[in-house]
Amino acid sequence: MNQENKDCYVVDGKLALPYQYFAGRTGSRFLISLRDKKKIFGVKCNKCDKVFVPPRQTCERCFENISNNWVELSDTGEIVNFSVVRYEGKHLPRKPPFVLALIKLGGADTPMTHIVEGIEPEKVEVGMKVKATFSDEPTNTILDLDHFEPV
């Protein structure tokens, strides 16, 4: 033992605080569609000709309010990039190994991050077509869309 650190104490601390985040009207409408209709909606900026999913009130590029320009998206999309997660952590949605992918849904311009299951991680490829599987039980989060599986 390093003698310079002898008798140097550590005082323990811990943070465990409750939080709740309001989704707002736009975000709530997106969640309700996922939960009740099993449908994925995006919002379109007509000025920039871009469809965002998940939705947002304003276009980050031109700052227009786009929250009412709803567009129904396909529940099928294409993997544009992915990683195989191989470490374990309390914050992770699945036990490793599992696949997190950027999936561009039909009709959307922004790819969305989600879990890909039903395939061995080694076999996942960029360009692969995947389809949404919705959660059986409502979570009232983005995990109402439970995961994607190869078509």
Place this chain on the structure above:
Amino acid sequence: MNKKHKKNRNVAIIGVGQTVYSSHREDVNQPEMIHEAVSLALKDAGLTMDDIDCVVHGNMELFEMVHQPDMWHTIGDGAYGKSAFRLTTGGTTGATLVSAADNLVASGMYDVVMAVGFEKLQEGHTTGGITNMADPLWTRHLQTGALTGATASYMIQEFGEERAKRAAMKHRIDMDKHAVLNPNSHRSFGLDYDQMDDLIKNSPQLAGELRLIHMCSQSDGACVVIMASEEKAKKLSNKPVWIRDHITIHREENFSTMFTYDMDERDPTTHRVAAERLFERNGIKDPVEYFNVFEMYDPSSWWGLDWLRDFFLLEGDEVLTMVESDDFKIGGKIPVNPSGGVTSANPIGATAMIRVAEAALQVRGDAGGHQVPGEVNHALASGFGGTYWTVLFMLEKNLDWQKGEQ
């Protein structure tokens, strides 16, 4: 110690935007709420985001537990692709944001800077967050967060129970009477002076003689202030409000040294030091005479009452006499918090900016129902944070103080 602070160039407030303050904003998420204040400030200044060179953004650490909220919030504040800074300095955050924006413009780095302060206290756990400002070695296990009875206790010792309690409650009711006039207020009860004895006795005690009625609320809301260089301000605005000077006085976060080592020889508070230095370097001999309005960060009525003597350099029981004589009310000698102040709304990361914004509106004559009567040429605004540190602002309607200053 008190070096002359000369700005590289003059800076004015040219736009102000505020959301309503409320405990019920389930209809908007954080960037959507901020967007409301941003839109109002841009409209007030007659600008679009294209005119904004830089955005400074801030709120309290830990309160909503979002790391780097400024990045999420670009979709609400329009910072995409622009210079942007995030600052978080506790309760003073809003005032620090204005200080920083003023410095950024005065330096010549940016011509038009937008400062954004917000809080959504309903989403988080305020006291949980605040208790973690205490140093984790010696204070965190033994403290009450933002709720402290120490000031009430000192004032009762100094002025006697009856007079001190009545003065604090009188001040509370004065502030509520102002809050009723401000449509953005989170809390305005419509209190009246005949309720004083009842409230002194029956309002629930939080810590010592600090009672629920004395304490600020937990609010949701956002405030935005747009600042510009003199050249730009004169082009863009017909009512620029000049930021004459501001001072920040910092200290250690420690209850043991916060009030005093020795009751007989109390150390000056950071408020007193800030006021003395700011007024001295600007040649202000009598702040009560000089200023036409003061927007003060007063998290509780006891603190508000105590701190008024620091900011106005009052001695003895002057502050009690003044509150008893209605001097701090709208229409009084030196109106304090015509907006209703912090006991009427406290979206913390925005709160200290609201003080500056409201002071600027008073100078412009645009405060609406809570506008103080008469010409407002000189305004004072304070921020408070941690367990004691201070940001203090002087605003002016005209640039005439600079004559002969060279």
